[in-house]
Every structure is written in C-alpha cells, then in structure tokens.
Amino acid sequence: MSGGNSAKVALRDQVLTARNRLSLAERAEATQGLSDQVFSTPEVVTAATVAAYVSVGSEPGTAVTLSNLWHSGIMPVSPCSSSR
Secondary structure (H helix, E strand, O other), X not given: OOHHHHHHHHHHHHHHHHHHOOOHHHHHHXXXXXXXXXXXXXXXXXXXXXXXXXXXXXXXXXXXXXXXXXXXXXXXXXXXXXXX
C-alpha cells in the first residue's frame, strides 16, 4: 500500500471511529445541523429539485433534510443501486 493510501485509510478509520462514538443526542444535533446548513444555502431554497444522499449507519441522518425538502416543495432525488 502506498503512503498516500495508508494515510487515507488511517484518516477514514479515525473519522469512522469518532462518528461511531457519538451519543444519540450528538447524532441528533449533527442531523439538525446538516439540515440547517442545507436550508441556509440559497441555491437549495430556490431549487425545484435537489440531489441528496440518503444516510446509512452512523452517518449524520438525512431523513430530516429530505422531509424538509419535500415539505418545502423541493423534490429531493437520490441515486440508488441494486445488487446483482
């Protein structure tokens, strides 16, 4: 493994470990912060459609953001994949 790849893997491991250690309250705060940030972006609040990511695992939740987009009349779209 090259030096750049091993540094990237180490950083990813540190971020995942820190994220997995968040309490439920801290995750809820991160989720709300994410939604607040999205809705403070002029390009989002004036858009008809916004591409969005659906969170998984211990990632900050995106359900609040997706719901708020929908209820604001903004169509959230997200990629999907299928296993074969």
